[in-house]
Amino acid sequence: MDKYTDLIHQTFDFPTEEFTVENNELLFNGIPLMDIIKKYGTPLKLTYLPKISSQIQRAKRLFKEGMEKLDYQGTYTYCYCTKASHFSFVMEEALKNDIHIETSSGYDMQIVRSLYKKGKINKNTFIVCNGFKRERYRQWISELINEGFVNCMPILDHLGEIEYYKEHVKEKTKVGIRLASDEEPKFEFYTSRLGVRYNDVIDLYEQQIKSDERFELKMLHYFINTGIKDTSYYWSELSRFVHKYVEVKKVCPELDTIDIGGGFPIKTSIQADYDYKYMTEEILRTIKRICNEGGVPEPNIFTEFGIFTVGESAANIYSVLDEKLQNDKELWYMIDGSFITNLPDAWALNQRWPLLAINHWDKEYRKIQLGGMTCDSQDYYNSEMHSFQVFLPKTPKQQPLYIGFFHTGAYQEQLSGYGGIKHCLIPSPQHILVDRDENGEIKTWQFAPEQSSESMMRILGYEV
The missing domain is CATH 2.40.37.10 (Lyase, Ornithine Decarboxylase; Chain A, domain 1)
Structure with missing residues (x-):
């Protein structure tokens, strides 16, 4: 039998x-x-x-060891992508590990407030605010900034978004810009609907951010729907993104951080053959090489792993x-x-x-x-x-x-x-x-x- x-x-x-x-x-x-x-x-x-914490510590260890091996000069920051699972028990377990938060909805701001009231985060916690934002989301972002959440950072998703913060934000503010990545070749659209066109980034900075002392462009952000995979498409998009960082850094000295999004996979079978160590080191090596060739320091790196954290x-x-x-x-x-x-x-x-x-x-x-x-x-x-x-x-x-x-x-x-x-x-x-x-x-x-x-x-x- x-x-x-x-x-x-x-x-x-x-x-x-x-x-x-x-x-x-x-x-x-x-x-x-x-x-x-x-x-x-x-x-x-x-x-x-406990699996949530062990996954976070695993990723932190991978980036720490990779940075030490390659003598990478920037820092690494782990954000949890809340949309993967908003449950309080997930958020509170994840936050035991000295991490930060990436949001995608106005209602996420109410979760931020609840976590702050319970002492799970503080006003120095990074709140990376992503997504195409309706007025309520922009309003709640502005309120947090005005209340002293110094690292609540709106990531500009289109050219007109900054105008709301100019009108409503009273404190000095870090902002980021999301770049519109190209979709993989077999996708129905050529370019992501999210983010700002590559050709518009420098104009957005010089015309709407540079002259306003309240705003400081600190981060460029991108994300690829297919995740972090060892494919020509992934390496091509990462390289294009880092080249743009080098270009913007030369006109914007305060820019010092990139967010490469999420995308670490989880096992969909009992065993998996994904080489996390190799992929982490290759990401770091690619960023370091392009920045060195462009004559700028390596940026600090944020990731925003969701599925990897909780899946x-x-x-x-x-x-x-x-x-x-x-x-x-x-x-x-x-x-x-x-x-x-x-x-x-x-x-x-x-x-x-x-x-x-x-x-x-x-x-x-x-x-x-x-x-x-x-x-x-x-x-x-x-x-x-x-x-x-x-x-x-x-x-x-x-x-x-x-x-x-x-x-x-x-x-x-x-x-x-x-x-x-x-x-x-x-x-x-x-x-x-x-x-x-x-x-x-x-x-x-x-x-x-x-x-x-x-x-x-x-x-x-x-x-x-």
Whole structure:
């Protein structure tokens, strides 16, 4: 009999640092998942808070070691990209690691205020304010600056944005300019809709910033949607960006920082082959070389990692409710959740995550399709990143199978509308937080129960 455990060990170098098996049951970062399931039931979302801190420290270490190796003269600053996950427990865990914040919405400013009131940040924390800004966002940025948040830095996204700050900001202010990067060749558009055209940057500085003593251009920013990848497209865009920094630095002496955005990937399979050390060093080497050739000092570097910070901290866990053989060869496992509503990137972007059985590792495996609870034909999952199919254990009747989708910590609640109305009124699952105490003992608590029918009825305008 071909057991599920044999399949995994033959396919991957298993166990890994985060995935191990004891008594035919899966552990995630040392957490016995069956204990969580027995205590809370399914479906559930699980967030392991220490993983957030370990990811931040990993990136800081990579840049520190790379800068020391290459004798890079600038500094490195880690920002967390709030839009990846706005939850308070994510923000507070991340901020334990001496980091800063990148925002994209006016409502982020209210999160900033809440964190300040709780003492999680101070008025020296960098608040890198990105995005195309409606008046409310610009208003709240201006208020923070006027209240003494000295490193609240609006990143100008279009030529007219500075006019609002000229009218409303009273304190000396650092500003940045986002450059509009070219999209990858296969994209539908040639140039990003976000940011200022390369040819307009110097004019924007000289005509609207230079002459006003309140404003100091400190940062150039860019971002590439495809992330930090070892491709000719990535290196070409990075080089073009740094060349522009050199050009602007020569007319704007106070400019001393670049923000290279986010883009460090996470594992979408049990094992990944991304070389973080190589990519970090090559980024630093490229920036240093171009600046040296241009005769300007290397800039300070900001990153704003979102998915990398929070993605690998979480898992979605489901029960297999039943199986259905729909023709001679298509066997379906029906789960107590939905891909469209709980993991929308699986449906919208064909995103893949590490998928593993949580129990029954000693049972025979078979090829299956996974079906969600909605009535939509698109609510399915039938391929993994390493293969165009899914294999899971065959289980006897009356012995439930539990499965986990891992590294689901970024964007899924934001995209699916946490606590709102979802397709077929599928509720948001309960959310369980996992941490360790000072002795390393596991502690768990429920952040939120499964969404209730009463909350849905109120949203929809029905009497409860």
